[in-house]
Amino acid sequence: MLINSPAMDRLVEAFRRLPGVGRRTAERYAMQLMAAPAAVAGELSEAVARARAAVTECSVCRNLTEQDPCVVCASDRRDRSVLCVVEHPPAALAIEKGGVYRGLYHVLHGVLNPLDNVGPDELKVGALLRRLEGGEVREVILATNTTAEGEATALYLSRQIAAMGVQVSRIAHGVPVGGGVEYADDATLTRALEGRRPV
Template sequence: MDTPLDRLAEQFRRLPGIGIKTARKLAYYMVQQPPEKIEEFIAAIRDAKQKMCFCSICFNLSSQDPCPICSDDRRDHGVICVVETPQDVSAIERSGDYHGLYHVLQGALSPLDGIGVEDLRIKELLQRLQNTEVQEIILATDPDVEGEATALYLARLLKATGIRVTRIARGLPMGGDIEYADEATLAGAVANRQEM
């Protein structure tokens, strides 16, 4: 039987990282809320959808164009950190240690999923580099097969520009145990060691 509750749970299940049990839990929770709370929730979704856009320079999500990062003269305009998603920008910004600009690819190369070079914001990155003072590109794609393939492709492509291309280091997370780390993580940690 297809009830309104089932349809609501199905909508939640379409969200990334939400399984059937969590979707049902969220659906039950929502129908038990007072109408004004539901209206606030709906208004927040509508407001975000209507007022958020992609920055025309870096393709990060923002409520203004260009975004506050691209518009900030205090940031280092000589460095661009290339990431896969707007969520990656948020994560790096939370660290508080990076003060350059960003370029969001809107994904990573994944031939099995039908995502090729033309599906990413690579052409826009190259155009951006033509008339700028950029001295370094930091490739901060995910350390998975797709992220590594994307970083290798970009490194080869950007070599011709003469701009310094670097890759973020890989290693052990803070608070992690060496004995539980996989071989690739340990290899990255040893290869990217720093002098103390």
């Protein structure tokens, strides 16, 4: 750090826990907050604390929400026969913004990754499969990313779900290979959903 301050060191370390933030960026953020009026830092810390307290996981789909169940799960205008499985909440938000998909979601909060000790238990795959037991869901769309881990996760889930007699499809063209679903634009995502193919 540029100055001798344990408090600043702690702030820099806190920023560094965020994805994509290295030491130099973390130091820049910390210095910027010290240079700005105290109210700026106060607003940031209050916003973080409030969001953290208000936002929870939907007990049905595991998406992030301020009400449980979330607005999608609670809505009577959604098609409850279709379930779209995504890795992270931003992917569900990106599909929602496309405005075409009318089904429900299930958020895994990750992908299978043996190197990081992330297996089916860590992803709570059991919770997803239990949602299918009622028989209301007729199709599951696997919209995990097109990375190696996303594909492996889709393959694993497709076998588990197909064994339950539920139709499984995988989003197709449009999402770039190795790309994140949440980064694809609305039109691309809509095409990818419409172009899904059975697996």
